[in-house]
Amino acid sequence: MSVASKYDGIAYVYDLMDWPMEFLFYSRWRKEALLGLKGRVLEVGVGTGKNLEYYPQGCLVTGIDNSERMLEKARKRAEGMNNVTLLLMDAEHLEFPDNTFDYVVTTFVLCSVPDPVKALKEMRRVLKPEGEMVNLEHMRSSNRLLSWYEDLINPLIIAVTGIHVNRKTVENIEIAGFRVKEVKNLLIKDVFRKVRSKP
Numbered sequence: 001m002s003v004a005s006k007y008d009g010i011a012y013v014y015d016l017m018d019w020p021m022e023f024l025f026y027s028r029w030r031k032e033a034l035l036g037l038k039g040r041v042l043e044v045g046v047g048t049g050k051n052l053e054y055y056p057q058g059c060l061v062t063g064i065d066n067s068e069r070m071l072e073k074a075r076k077r078a079e080g081m082n083n084v085t086l087l088l089m090d091a092e093h094l095e096f097p098d099n100t101f102d103y104v105v106t107t108f109v110l111c112s113v114p115d116p117v118k119a120l121k122e123m124r125r126v127l128k129p130e131g132e133m134v135n136l137e138h139m140r141s142s143n144r145l146l147s148w149y150e151d152l153i154n155p156l157i158i159a160v161t162g163i164h165v166n167r168k169t170v171e172n173i174e175i176a177g178f179r180v181k182e183v184k185n186l187l188i189k190d191v192f193r194k195v196r197s198k199p
């Protein structure tokens, strides 16, 4: 089953499933990560649109996702927001010209995109040279016990949800050609991190 079909299947309960993490951590992290953004912003894997309320005024936001059902939820959230455009699109094949956006944002997406380096290369391509990428992601820890556990449960989590819990996301960002400027550990040592990078 494709990742898009999996998210189509859980779109109706996604916000409910995510609610405890949203309440305890994500909403605060989202607000902090998006503070200060301005200009043309591309959000890749916009999902049900949970970040939309946190973009500062002055942001012109384009959100893409390849799950139509997740986008339906995002469209409801975006009602009345005239600075938001939502499009069905694959992160690995972004349909924008080079150097289009001032910022690219992903939150909890690079764990489920089938080829994260390919998607990251696309994000780098559409970013302006002076632009910036902001990511909130969970990834493989540098702690040996945590990474052992992540490796252990990864096959089961992939089978059930399509999500990879042991991706080396900071390394993938660098492999895609970005210069990492900031990595902030957020939760469970360095499993959840905020990353800011330049193309």
Ligand SMILES: C[S@@+](CC[C@H](N)C(=O)[O-])C[C@H]1O[C@@H](n2cnc3c(N)ncnc32)[C@H](O)[C@@H]1O
Residues within 6 Å of the ligand: 003, 004, 007, 044, 045, 046, 047, 048, 049, 050, 051, 064, 065, 066, 067, 070, 089, 090, 091, 092, 106, 107, 108, 109, 112, 113, 114
């Ligand atoms: C865990 S959800 C996160 C949603 C949202 N960013 C958030 O913070 O709540 C991952 C999202 O990435 C989307 N996604 C996964 N692979 C994708 C791809 N190749 N192209 C576009 N979207 C993708 C999924 O459809 C899903 O909506």
